[in-house]
Amino acid sequence: MxxxxxxxxxxxxxxxxxxxxxxxxxxxxxxxxxxxxxxxxxxxxxxxxxxxxxxxxxNYLRPDIKRGRFSFEEEETIIQLHSILGNKWSAIAGRLPGRTDNEIKNYWNTHIRKRLLRNGIDPVTHAPRLDFLELSSILGSTLCSQSVLNVSNLLGAQAGLLNPQLLILANTLMSLKQENPELVLQYLNQTQLCNSQAPIQDTSACTTSAVPCTSMINQTELMQATGEVFTSNMTNFSCPTYSTLTNAFVGQPNSAVPILSENSNLQSLQDGNQNCNFDSVRSTPISSPTPLHSSPTYVNSCSTNEEIESFSSLFKFEIPEGLDINDFM
DNA sequence: AAGATCTGCAACCGCATACCA
DNA sequence: ATGGTATGCGGTTGCAGATCT
Missing domain, CATH: 1.10.10 (Arc Repressor Mutant, subunit A)
Incomplete structure (x- = not known):
């Protein structure tokens, strides 16, 4: 009209x-x-x-407007409602007394959306992002296999579809393993990185299928452990805490590195790895219909507790049952 | 210390829809 | 049925303050 x-x-x-x-x-x-x-x-x-x-x-003067930070419950509600309703901010606001659609929209774009992205979750579909699944698969198949393969060869022509830095990351891990396989294997066993019940030496359990090996891998710890190696190979990918690597590979040889909960991961990051920057590894979400750079704000560092918390749970999503990794290769 | 860059949020813009004469 | 107006809604912008270099 x-x-x-x-x-x-x-x-x-x-x-x-x-x-x-x-x-x-x-x-x-x-x-x-x-x-x-x-x-x-x-x-x-x-x-x-x-x-x-x-x-x-x-949006501002109405007396019933609730000001101040969103509570955890409100945030969870927004995420749940958004997964159902999408960008229907007014509909979401209708279920959050005292919050306006504009406020929720802003909060989504400046906080929640970025947190989901850091967690490897597509904020549009609320599903794990494809490139993270690919990296998880690469890491799993790389670290669990005895043979030394070039990841690019492994992926063949499809490698070009991935973020180049993901390939660098995977190749770096392979190089590390090639240079000092005992330490890597020891670490893998300690952290049960390969989800096999058997020791890593029995690689058959892992090489048959990449997916079981990568499900619920505690990759944050892996990242911490290998951060120093990345520093030498990747200009934008650095974890400055040297002790992380030495602790993981050299220190505490008799004590199993604990499988960290989200909270303990948070603590370990807060203790010494706050400046890790993984954003260079993250690529534009393949599964998202909107380009990442279309957002007016885009995170490029992790410095707050919120970011660290989000970061700590990176990769900790489950690969859905029935998902054939070969579909992506 | 100062300039550059980033971040969060209020406000605007334009389209869609409802309502009414 | 049609067209004009009012309101709702979602995307985007601009700016002030914070942070970084």
């Missing part, structure tokens, strides 16, 4: 609201009630368009 008359007519103010304008709008609505936004600004003595007034009232 007909287009809304543009708000920016002559004499109408735009931009941030002043306290005086807020007061005028609030006073008017308290007396006359909200509604009839077209005539409201004139009646309230405001040089604003009705649209601007409505937005200001619904």
């Amino acid at each position: 007909g287009r809304t008359p543009c708000c920016d007519k002559n004499g109408l103010k735009k931009g941030p609201w002043t306290p005086e304008e807020d007061l005028k709008l609030t006073n008017y609505i308290q007396i006359h009630g909200a509604g009839n936004w077209r005539t409201l600004p004139k009646n309230a003595g405001l040089q604003r368009c009705g649209k601007s007034c409505r937005l200001r009232w619904t």
